[in-house]
Amino acid sequence: MYEMTKGANVVLGGLSDGDVESVVVSLGWVSPTGEGDADVSVLLLDENGKVRGDTDFYFYNNPCAPDGSVQLLGKTPVGEGSEDRIGFDLKALPGDVATILVAASRYGSARFDELEDLRLTLSDASGEPLLTYEVGDAGGVSALIFGELYRRGEEWKFRAVGQGYEAGFAALASDHGVDIEDDAETVDDAGSAGLEAFEEPVGAESVVERVPEPRPADEPAPPVESATGAVPSPRTPDAVPAPRRTRPRTAKKKVTLPKALKKSLAENDAWRGARLFPVSALKSDRDREMRATSVLLAVMAQVPEFGRRLTAGFGAPAGRMETFTEVSLPHGDTPRRPDGVIRVERAGKLWTALVETKTNGNPLKTEQVQAYADIAARRGYEAVITLSNDVALEGSPLVEVKIDRRRKNKVSLWHLSWAEVAHQAQMLIRHEGVVNPAHAWLLEELLHYLLHENSGCHGFQNMGPAWVPVRSGIQDETLCQGDPRALETVESWERLVRQVSLGLGGELGLKVLPVQRARRDADAVARRSRMADQLCQDGRLRAELRIEGVAGVLGVTADLRTTKIRTSIDIPAPEQGYPLSWAKRIVRELAEAPADLHIETLVEGETGGPRGTLERLRPEPGDMLPRSGVKITGFRLSLFKSMGGQRGNTEAGFIRSIDEAVHRFNAGVLAHLDRLVGKKAA
Numbered sequence: 001m002y003e004m005t006k007g008a009n010v011v012l013g014g015l016s017d018g019d020v021e022s023v024v025v026s027l028g029w030v031s032p033t034g035e036g037d038a039d040v041s042v043l044l045l046d047e048n049g050k051v052r053g054d055t056d057f058y059f060y061n062n063p064c065a066p067d068g069s070v071q072l073l074g075k076t077p078v079g080e081g082s083e084d085r086i087g088f089d090l091k092a093l094p095g096d097v098a099t100i101l102v103a104a105s106r107y108g109s110a111r112f113d114e115l116e117d118l119r120l121t122l123s124d125a126s127g128e129p130l131l132t133y134e135v136g137d138a139g140g141v142s143a144l145i146f147g148e149l150y151r152r153g154e155e156w157k158f159r160a161v162g163q164g165y166e167a168g169f170a171a172l173a174s175d176h177g178v179d180i181e182d183d184a185e186t187v188d189d190a191g192s193a194g195l196e197a198f199e200e201p202v203g204a205e206s207v208v209e210r211v212p213e214p215r216p217a218d219e220p221a222p223p224v225e226s227a228t229g230a231v232p233s234p235r236t237p238d239a240v241p242a243p244r245r246t247r248p249r250t251a252k253k254k255v256t257l258p259k260a261l262k263k264s265l266a267e268n269d270a271w272r273g274a275r276l277f278p279v280s281a282l283k284s285d286r287d288r289e290m291r292a293t294s295v296l297l298a299v300m301a302q303v304p305e306f307g308r309r310l311t312a313g314f315g316a317p318a319g320r321m322e323t324f325t326e327v328s329l330p331h332g333d334t335p336r337r338p339d340g341v342i343r344v345e346r347a348g349k350l351w352t353a354l355v356e357t358k359t360n361g362n363p364l365k366t367e368q369v370q371a372y373a374d375i376a377a378r379r380g381y382e383a384v385i386t387l388s389n390d391v392a393l394e395g396s397p398l399v400e401v402k403i404d405r406r407r408k409n410k411v412s413l414w415h416l417s418w419a420e421v422a423h424q425a426q427m428l429i430r431h432e433g434v435v436n437p438a439h440a441w442l443l444e445e446l447l448h449y450l451l452h453e454n455s456g457c458h459g460f461q462n463m464g465p466a467w468v469p470v471r472s473g474i475q476d477e478t479l480c481q482g483d484p485r486a487l488e489t490v491e492s493w494e495r496l497v498r499q500v501s502l503g504l505g506g507e508l509g510l511k512v513l514p515v516q517r518a519r520r521d522a523d524a525v526a527r528r529s530r531m532a533d534q535l536c537q538d539g540r541l542r543a544e545l546r547i548e549g550v551a552g553v554l555g556v557t558a559d560l561r562t563t564k565i566r567t568s569i570d571i572p573a574p575e576q577g578y579p580l581s582w583a584k585r586i587v588r589e590l591a592e593a594p595a596d597l598h599i600e601t602l603v604e605g606e607t608g609g610p611r612g613t614l615e616r617l618r619p620e621p622g623d624m625l626p627r628s629g630v631k632i633t634g635f636r637l638s639l640f641k642s643m644g645g646q647r648g649n650t651e652a653g654f655i656r657s658i659d660e661a662v663h664r665f666n667a668g669v670l671a672h673l674d675r676l677v678g679k680k681a682a
Contacts, residue, residue, distance in 0.1 A: 068318020125315030319346030431509030
């Protein structure tokens, strides 16, 4: 892999014998606290270094070019945290696009010097990294150009830029011709305000509750008005109003979301509507695999947005897609029949992937996948895609497959979980929308099929053979550090956490990612080994989920000794106001939260402050305050749930218990704390 320095450039074609017309650029960083993040963006520039129009700017609200030349693929968890991936189909770019800028920006007062290990990686269509660029000292900037792809004749080159903008994203965008809209209605950044978004004027007893108007995701919450309608003035005489936030004007895409169902014409509730993809006739694992493969591939071919969403990260170009099932391919004396084939044509060139599918928790077979990799290499195919209920982890492949690197044709091996497929369908039809109403209906039918318990596609559903021995060993205190079964359990836990993140993200329409508080340059396998040792020591499995737009992380802890699951979030205390006012506001905002919600006051220099259930604290919010007058640093909100005891997908199962605990906390607590924790409107 070619390592670049700031200002250096290289011809992409000279780095690989394979296809460099489709590339994936990954931006990554490490946050020491696990809470830092940034938004990626792409600008298409003409020969004058300007965008041709506002639609040449791609970001979270405009993630995909109509021609598929640019697609923001979202964040992918890695050992050190996460990476933002962007797919480029260079062949599909219009001829008057001379340069592609790849940048990222941070919110409010956040700066890139608060992050570590800033890096860019560029990979070819097979997924093989071609170059990497580690940004050195980025400095105190809130916007940063990592690099640029640019044309030189018929070739594409890459330049490592590393240029920062102290004035932030607005300056970067304006410099390149993006029309910036000034938003005069915003004053503060709710993402870092904590409880300050609810601050009462001194002496005020109540405030008028208002339903906020929807606003762009990059805008902070507006100031809260008092009962008199006035905005509270800053409490410090030297306070200076925060600068106005700016956002780009972008062309709104016309989308058609599925319409609400009309009143049913059925005679009674026992009647069930006809489904495009029935599940009642599925009797065996083979039936489930064949039906699931055919259903998925058919919808991918008929709904371009969905097909492109699933294949762009695998290096597939944007083009006409056709899919096939049960194709017979020669392999020695016995022909092989992969479950499916995907072919994409663009400009007379074909991109082909073989598909191997498993459902109902059945594991992938190494011998099968190896055979398909060999066939793909001989026939000049680009990829082998495996699809199962399992979730792949960095550093722990689901199957060990040998790829002959001596062959000119490179075959890449990719894995999808059914949970990822369902997540992408949810994001499109529930939150982003698709242009064609028939396509929206097809995606709804696909999603109904995938989530039906009889389809076998409902995701990761078994903690593995090590789960019961590990759980028993922790309860009777016989599990020792270094036991390989503890490591297996940690890997299963990480898979489960990633699946829960996908499900919650699809429900909310927001990015939800596991937080990895890893040391710089930490190895993923070594990190899991440390987690396994910690599990043996205290009997707890821990995870943190960062929800886009929420200040704070959602903590999930499974205590195998007490068989309790704890979901929680910490809310920072404001710097201004009276503690009693904070306590009253928390209770008021949590009026519809579960009565068994635990509230703990976090205090400076002590292990913990007062605590109690919401039911007990409602009549006496002052009981949340420490008697000693010690400084309050925040509040911890927690829900507890009993842990399931079985491995499978029954109501008592551990996996389902975790899923239910997370969704209960979201619906019962986070949904009522939009202003309290700084949740932004989508």
